[in-house]
Amino acid sequence: MIWFLRRIGTAILLIWVVASIVFLAIRLVPGDPAELLLSQGGVAPDPATVAELREQLGLDRPLPVQYVERFRLMAQGDLGRSLQDNAPIAGEIARRLPRTLELILAAALFAVVVGIPTGVLAANRPGGWLDRWALLQSSVGLAVPVFVIGTVLVLVFAQTLRWVPAGGYVPLARDPGRHLLLLAMPSLAIGIGLAATVFRMTRASMLDVTQRDFVRTARAKGVGPRRILVRHVLRNALMPVVTVLALHMGTLLGGTVLVEYVFNYPGLSGLLVEAVNARDYPAVEGVVLVISVLFVLLNLLVDLIYAALDPRVRHA
């Protein structure tokens, strides 16, 4: 219990640090955001307009005041308004976040379904044909960047074979079939690399656990190979795999940018790229903050899952 509370305390502290860094990074960077924003096109902006924008963004007030105000609003779920269309940023994030999460989960599902069984089978006969074949495939899967996989998928399946649309998004409620069809390609593009990682981790972990003393004990008891695999090896071997997968999913929170861009998928990362290109500071700040907080929370979740799987962790 104490372990549990301490772990949650650390997570809250990390979230505070992350929020502060994002806040400071935007405000302490050389050059005034308001001026940068208005000076696009190389024309020096009108000082009065700059002052007006500074006031609108609250940049004219002293930093500590801004800091307190920012955290007060954040506690109420208010992340400010977009400079592009003056819409509340929190609302836009709430609309787009589920789409990105769905994408990541679909990719993770693919990675687990492909990676874990292949890893288990490959580790069962190290050096066998399946092992060598899967190792080779995973090297390729790890080497080809997601946006290359995505682009090639579009070229082959959308442009040449015309089996699927090149990209876009349809809500599940409106057309479930088309929704899943549009989800398939981007999640495949992410899932291939992820599956390669999951495969490698599963294989390495299986090989490691198979050599442990307690597996030898189980064999010394006369337990059959299938039961040893399921009860003794898998349970212990999958723990590091779960961790790595979850951490990768966290990285993906910011890493779907490229795939969302390739498939024109209106997720959270797409919002970020739009905001970066439009120099929409409040939006960038909001998205980075939300993703980082989710990242920290996901790490917390991993630790909790780990504790559930391994009784030793709870008491360490």
Next chain:
Amino acid sequence: MTRLRRGLIIAVAGIAITALIVPMLPLPDPVRIEVAHQLAAPSGAHWLGQDEYGRDVLSRLLWGARTSLLVAGASAALACFFGIVLGLLGGYLRGVTEFLAVRSMDVVLCFPPLLLALLVVTLLGPGATTLIPVLAVLYLPGFVRVVYAGVLTVRSQDYVEAMRALGAGPIRIMVRTILPNVAGPVLVQFSLAAASAVVLESGLSFLGLGVVPPTPSWGLMIGSARATMNQAPLLLLWPCAALSLTILTMNALCDALRDAVDPHAGPRFARRSAMDALLPGLRPPPGPVLAIDHLTIEIDTPYGMIQPVRDLSLTVEAGETLAIVGESGSGKSLTGLAVMGLLPPAARVARGAVWLDGRELLRADEATLRSLRGGAMAMIFQDPLSSLNPVHRIGAQIAEGITAHASRQNREGDAWSRAVGLLRMVGIPDPERRARSFPYEMSGGMRQRAMIAVAIANNPRLLIADEPTTALDVTIQAQILELLAALRRERGMALVFITHSLPVVAEIADRVVVMYAGEVVEQGAAADVFAAPRHPYTAALLRSAPTEDGGLPEGIPGTVPQPHDLPAGCAFAPRCAHRVPDCESVRPPLVDVGPNRQSRCLRWRELA
């Protein structure tokens, strides 16, 4: 492996050299626009054709390599330099410096990497000058951790202490002793960072947030070729292929470097079919519970084939305790594992036969062995903590062995209550509650008792105990020995007790087999061997044990020979006080020196 590594280094070097010498190659200008030749097919002047602005594709590809590797190399080098400095300072000076240098890195890890890069690009604008420091910051924590960990392991070692005692300053110590030690991991980290930087640079450039056009970059080329992928799909495929192949080679080099730096090379797997080559056991089944007949075990090591157990024969009767004694590496444990059919994958039986109640084990198939293991024969392992599964309750681990051997009808049924009964039998208080404990919740003595309960669950005829008391303190040790002796008396088991401790042997064994460097050097009734050893090694072992009257134990000079470097004659000759020239040239046979008594010494008569 080394050939593969050399090939990879050449491949990466080839890409790097191409990138370096691109300006000197007779290539068209990568940014010169020829509107008239948009998307032109490959020609003599333009081998890979021209892009949507009529620029030469081959030239842009090669210049793109330059951009990628420049950004990757520069950011990795920057991160490497600062990472080494921070890691050294943090690990060596400790205190506040440690906190600032090492813990602050955790903050960087709070952000998904691509996101952090995007945030900084928003603030500072795109371009290589922004990209390099951003990527450097992303890879900094990796370097700091590697160096910091290296410093912590090295700083307390004797030679560092010695240098400090000699008056060397901290900078000198760091540069001379610590850096060479962490060089391997840092090199691996460098290759990982560079490979990852190539991916990130191309990704950001693809989004238009990395390198600024018209600089040729693979990411930019892929991004702009997307618009024309229908008319000119090759335009898209060339940079995709170049990028993917570069990353593939760099990843492979990373793997190879890691294997080279990491001492845990992959295990070698001996093929099981080697078992079939064994001579068939032609001897009629003998009477004892366990009979080992001329057993030789081989392991294929990087030094060549070694034989850690050679020509070992022994028998154990029902109700008898046989102790196998010897130093670490004498082959005791391998013998036990060979009987159980649990040799590690690298080891295999080369010759010999093992009989359990008249049934030959080495040629038995896996299903037969499985029905015997945990049934007619059982084994207790040295370290109860690692030998019990950490994620299952003790009771379940005992019950599992019972269920595995129960007939199909009464499976699961009363296995749990029998497990509780076994825990009570091995002297664990409150067994109902303890059965629900996890191994980490028990003391070392209790874990070993549980381990014994696992082993005796199905009333084995033969129990092999491999140093069951080594990990325990002396009082617990005595209790465990008592428990084993009682179990043997009550159940008439044959007990094989593997140990390096002579006082333990004296307490428990009826007969003793002394092993040295993989061979039996002496065997006989325990009382006889203790009273009058017939081999100099046994005598030396007896002298090296602490005596009850408080006399000082005497060490044995020298060390056990390595299994790949055995002396030509008697294996013990180099350490033997009684050796004569013959000992160093003739390998002594095991000879009968009395009733049920054997010694492998040429001079046993003189010793008597």
